[in-house]
Structures are given as C-alpha cells and as structure tokens.
Amino acid sequence: MDRRTYTAELASLRELRTGITAAEKQVAAAQKELDRLTAQRARTVAGLAGYEGAQAPAVAKAAGLSVGDVVRIAPLLDPTPQAVRAANADAPAAAADRAAVAVPAPAPAAGPTAALAPTLTRPAPVLEPPGQPTPASPASPASPAPGAPSDVEDRAAADRPTAFAAPVAAPAMREPQETEPGVQADPATPPQGDAVAGQPTPAAAPAVPAASAAPVAAVPGPAVEAGARGLPALPQGPAGARFEAVTTGLVSKRPNFTQQARATVFLDAAAGMLAVRDQVVRLDLGARTPGEILDAVLAAAPGTERICITAGAPWHDGAERWSTLKDAVAAWLNTPSERWTTAVGSGRDKLAGHFVHQRQPVGRYAPAAAPDGPVTEIRSMGEWFDADGADVVTCRDAFRLLWQALRRHWDDAVLMGSPSQTGRDLWSRTIPTTGRWAGGYPVLSEELRGLLHATGGQGRTELLLPPRVPDRLPALVEYDRTFAYAKHLWKSPVGTPRRITAAAFAAMTEAEQVKALMSCSHWNIKVTVPQGWNHVGLLPAPVTGDRAWVYPAEPGTTFTTWAGGAEVHLALANHLAPWRIEVLGGLLFEDGKPLDEWGKRLKAAWADLTNLSRVHGDERQRTAAHLASRAVRSVLLFGLGGFAQRPRLVSGTTPLGEELPAGVEILGQDERAVTWQRRAGFSRDPYAHPEWAAYVWSGARAALLDMKYRQGKEVVAHAGALHARPGTVVYFGTDGIALTERQPWPYRGEVGDYLLKGHLTGPVDHPTGQEEYLKLRGLGRTELAAKKGADR
Secondary structure (H helix, E strand, O other), rough: OOOOHHHHHHHHHHHHHHHHHHHHHHHHHHHHHHHHHHHHHHHHHHOOOOOOOOOOOHHHHHHHHHHHHHHHOOOOHOOOHHHHHOOOOOOHHHHHHHHHHHOOOOOOOOOHHHHHHHHHHHOOOOOOOOOOOOOOOOOOOOOOOOOOOOOOHHOOOOOOOOOOOOOOOOOOOOOOOOOOEEEEEOOOOOOOOOOOOOOOOOOOOOOOOOOOOOOOOOOOOOOOOOOOOOOOOOOHHHHHHHHEEEEEEEOOOOOOOOOOOOEEEEOOOOOOOEOOOOEEEOOOOOOOOOOHHHHHHHHHHOOEEEEEEEEHHHHHOOOOOOOOOHHHHHHOOOOOOOOOEEOOEEEEEEOOOEEEEOOOOEEEEEEOOOOOOOOOEEEHHHHHHHOOOOOHHHHHHHHHHHHHHHHHOOOOOOOOOOOHHHHHHHHHHOOOOOOOOOOOEEEOOOHHHHHHHHHHOOOOOOEEOOOOOEEEEEEEEEEEOOOOOHHHOOOEEEEEEEEEHHHHHOOOOOHHHHHHOOOOOEEEEEOOOOEEEEEEEOOOEOOOOOOEEEOOOOOOEEEEEEEEHHHHHHHHHHHOOOEEEEEEEEEEEEEEEOHHHHHHHHHHHHHHHHHHHHHHHOHHHHHHHHHHHHOOOOOOOOHHHHOOOOEEEEEEHHHHHOOOOOOEEEEEEEOOOOEEEEEEEEOOOOOHHHHHHHHHHHHHHHHHEEEEEEEEEEEEEEHHHHHHOOEEEEEOOOOEEEEEEOOOOOOOOOOOOEEEEEEEEEEEEEEOHHHHHHHHHHHHHHHHHHHHHHHH
16 A cells, blocks of 8 residues: 555545544434333333233234333233243242253263362372371462451341332333342342452462372261252353353443432431531421422422432331331332322433332432433432431531542542442443453353352351350450452453363362462362361352351261352361362363452542541541441442342332232232232343452452461461361351450451451350341440440
8 A cells, every 4th residue: 555545545534434423423312312212112001001901912013012021011911821820929939940950060070080089188288198188288378359248238238129119000110220239249238238249369289199199088977968059060062162151242341431420418317407518408308208308308409319318217117017128118119199200211321110128228209290300319328338326417428528539549430329330330440441451351151140140159147056156155256357358359350261170170280270279260069078177167058048058067068069269279278177179160260350450449548538537637527437438348349249240130019909920029018019029130231240259259258267467478377267266156247257255366457357346245145146146246346345445
C-alpha cells in the first residue's frame, strides 16, 4: 500500500466513523422506544388478566408473545390444569435433587486412583521408619487472603433477599439485579449482607513419592453418605466439554459510562425524623404504611429517589399477626394505596417489584397515575451497616463519609442501591485497560456455574455440642477476623479451567501435585478422618436440610465432597495428623488477579475510615466513620457474594382462590393473597463469576483453622482452631471463632488478624442452639467492653 492509498483509506475511515456514530444514536433511540412499548405491553397484558374470561393463548397471539411469556407477566393466565399443579407441588426440590445427581460420577481408575490415597495422606517430606507416619510439617503460606461476614452482618448476609414479590395485581415480573452475597455469603445472607463470597494460598509442602509412602489402610468408620445430599460430578466424554468452557459472547467489561447518583434521604421511622441534605425535619408518618411514608417524605423532600430507614423497621408493624416474618414483610410492602403502585421498571434499569427479606426488604414504588414514572425506593440502612442506636444524622454522615472515602480511590464512585450493586460496579471500574484481560473476563459456561453453585459452600457456621465440648463452659471467648475477606483477594482463578481426572492427578509428580493444589483449583475428593483424630472437622460434607454442609470429625468417617485447593492441602499437611484424601477429579484454573486492585482500594478506604474513627475529635464523627468502615466491609462482602450469581428465585403474589403458577413454592398466605416463589435458572449476567466467590470462601474457611502471621517471609506465629487445645472450640461463625479459653494470638490491626471481641466469664451452660449462642456472645462483648472501660 502506498502513501496515497493510505491517506485515502484514512479519509474513508473517518466517514465510516461518522456514519457509525449516527447509526448508534438511531439504535439508542429505537431501543428507548422499544423499551417504552415493551413496558406498555406488559402493563396491558397484566391488565387483561383481570378479565374473568381472559385466555393466555389469545392474549399471547395478540401480543406477539409466547404463552410462557404471558404467564410470566400475568400468572393468573396460567392455563396449567389443577391436577398438574398438584403433581408439581414439589417440583423445585425434586428438580434440585435431580440436578445434583444427574451426572454420574466417574468410575474410579483402577491403578492410579488406588495408589493416590497413600500419596496424598502424607504430603510433607518426612523421614520416618516404615509404617510409622509422622505428622506433616505445615506448608509455607502464600499471601494475603480475605475474610467472611460476622456479627449482625453474618445473619444479614445469610438472609439476603433472594427474590422480588410483586403485588396482587403486579403488571410485570422483572429480573432482580441484586444477588445474594453468598448465599448467604447468604448472608448468614447473611450478605449471607449482608452475600453475599481469592482465598489464601497456603504454601505447599512437597509430596512424598507414592512408592515411599506407607499405605494408610481405610479404617471402617461411620459414613456421612447415608444422609448426604448428592453433589454433581464432572461427566465423562463429550458432555464434560461444557465444564471446560465459557459462555459465548458473555464477558465482564469495563463500563464506558458514569453512574448517576440518586437523591437519598435518611428516615428514623420510629421518631419520624428525616435527614435531608444538611437539614433535619420532623414528619407525621401516620400508620407508617409505604404510601404514607412516601407522601410525607416527598412532601418534605421532592425528587427523592431513595429512602433509607435507619430505625423503626415499619415492615415489622403487626408482625405478630402473621405466621412468618417474611409474610408480614410481604404484606407491608403490598399495602394497598390509591396514590402509589409497585414500580414496573423500564429501559436499562430493569429493577422492579419488591425485594422480600425478613429484616432488609426493598420496596419500589411509582405514582399510580404514572406507573412508568419516577421510582422511589424504601430500603433498610441495615444493608450497609448496623446503626446500633446511632441517630439519623449520624447515619447520614456515615453515608457521606463512605462516599468520600471511596471517591478518593475511584474518581467515578457512586453509592448505588445496595452494597452488592455498589461493590460490583466499583469492581467493574478496575477491569484492566491493557494486557491480556483488557477486553474483560469471560463468564464460565452455565453448566460449570451450576456445579460451582452446588459445590462451593460459603462461610463455615457450626456450633459444636457436647461431648465434643463441656456441658458447662469455663468461659466463652470470641475472636473475630478483621475485615477477613479482604485478605483473600490477591489471587483468583481466571480463564477456562482445565479438567484433571483422578488418573491424570495420580500420574503427576509430587511437585506437580503440590502446585496443582496450591493453584486456583476446585477438587472432587473422597475423605477419611484419620484414627485418633480428636479435634474439629477440616472439610465440608454435604447433607440435606437447612445446614447444607457439616464438618465430620469422628475418626474413621468417610464422605465424598468438593473443596478448594487450600482446604485440601490443609487436610493433608496440617501439623496434627494428615487426613486420607482420594482425588476423584478436579478443575484447575489459571492464577490471576481480577480482584486484587478492587481489594486494595477497598482496604485503603477501610483503613482511612478506621483511622478516622479513632482520631477524630468529634464523637459523632468518630461513630459515623466507624459505621462507614463497616459499610466498606459490606461493599466487599456482598459485592463478592454478587459474583456467585445463584440461580434466580422469582417471587410474587396471587389473590386467594386463584390458580397458582406452575412449579411454585408457597411461602405464606393471608386473607387476601398467597405469596410464592419459583426457580428461574441462571441469567446471562456479565458479572457472574462464582469461581471467584468459591475461591475466597474456601480460603476463608481454611484460615479459620490455620492462619500464619508473617514478618517478611518468616512465619512468626499461628492462629486458628487447630492451634487451640482439642475440646475448647465452641463455635465457628464465618470469620470468627468462640472458645472456652483465651489464645496467645497476636493482633496487629491488619486485615485477617484475630481480634478479641468478647469474653464471658464462666461457668455458663453450653448453648443448645444458635439463638442461645448469640445471646451469650452479646453478654461476652458487653463484659469485655466494660472491662476495657474500667482499665482506662
């Protein structure tokens, strides 16, 4: 190509650019019009459902939709016969069970797998007399790793809302944009917040060659399999290819726009005090229904888009009249109003309907006269932090300090509707613009995301009962890991994973096996608790019921499970006794740093606020800074849980006496309506990365058992349950431990460090359940705070 041709081509390229820009504007205008017409069609379809003789096929034909689409918009038009509904009553649970066991586990390899168990039983290089295994020496760790939810946020995270509830005459069901923190990180909700959850990479000890390892006989013992919940396995043959693939055309990209801030006010619903900008106004909230709150707030602060309730929890008014707290909340959100209706959502913002949650619900409302008009949300401040008695002005100041702290590290930081949304938006603005991942991070295949969802548990929550601990506790001492998850973000899995079969793993050299375990990996294993073991369980075992995971510790117990490489390595190389591990298969990812920059900035913001909470001269500002630092924790915790992208649960209400949609689970009912939910599968979410959440959660669980304190490259101290005396650990709470005696664990104020949080002097009766434990924990925190105050 000569210079003249080059110049001509440049000129034509400029013309193309102009044409493309004009076409993009036309497409944007057309999309806006399409969104408007689509929303109008949804409202019309929902309105037709009010006619007694309406038929879904006729409505579908007129609307240009499928019958299924019509039923999703207007569940009352579901033509499914009543007999089929009854047969499908248990459909969600049955479907989940089928999904869990649909893929047959690979047949054990004859030679390599059999030889594998003794190889993995003693990975540390130890010289020993034949048949006399010595405990493996602890491996040298890698780097920082974050923690998990605790305190009130623990429960909030575990209870994170999982679905929207539409009102009785909801015009449309929209897909939730908020996700669980981890289911749990449930939240706990909480967040597992409060997720919903990079993990620590314990350094590896080289494995002993299989030939030199003394075989460890499988000792008969109790098996967890009988009560176990079936877990999926990696299929053989062509079907397994989908477990080593990404979703075509779905990539996490850096946004090319700036988020718009929402006008936010703060309301103490108990005292009727409203903080708007720099003013405080007293309001008459009447009976505190959503409509009355909206009327009062918008009269005092026109243009408000978000109302944060800091105290009073109006959604719990009259809760004693309902069988469950969720029923009470749903009824409050759907309180009839002549002036307000449930928001339908339109355009790019698909958020609509209400978010039903026992303590942190979200109500979205639009004027009844203009359902597609401006939306005002009613939310709980508890999504961000536990106000703990702080007044409405302090909560407003905390929100402002949070924004200012984040703004120092993100020029375009905006506090969105929830910590989860805020966390994911901030992360998206750290996606690299150069290098290998400049185009964004690919999203794994739906099959692989489903496997990680089913096999990647969240934080460990376990109450140990007698006789493993005393009936009368000499004391109850609580340790909590500081901003724990932030310690596990430095390394995370990226790209397409490589499947490792049992035979392939057994064929690796010891160094290769160690490297595989210490890399970002997820393993399907068969576990045997060693004889003579007298401490806590190390690996999660699946069970049916609410708990989902237990941690077997009885010698001789065998079970099959999935676990991250850090947990597997810890079981093999802990300083007490190696566990017998048989690798059935696994997924090996490339090590990357997709969360590292995000984590560093959040840690810096947290450190700024934590320091301000200690040195500020004004007590109100110290409290506000402390609350803001807790909000940073929620942003990380629930932002991480948002990556988990659990299968969606869509909920709604149907008038009493009407037929329910097919395949729904009834959550509750009152004299007017039935509240239900049903599974809607995975969405095409460009920010779905359950591999990151699973890796961090696995690392945090391992750190509850063994965490190393380093000075440079030297290990100077250890902490965690395995470094306490057997029989002294009472409780695991995601990122905290309760014991019967104090520990010499150093506290440096760094992320991940174990902080003494409470000390209740005994003897006290052992708690029989979660609620009793939480009461004792509260007493212990009060006693420790009083002692510190007296010492000053």
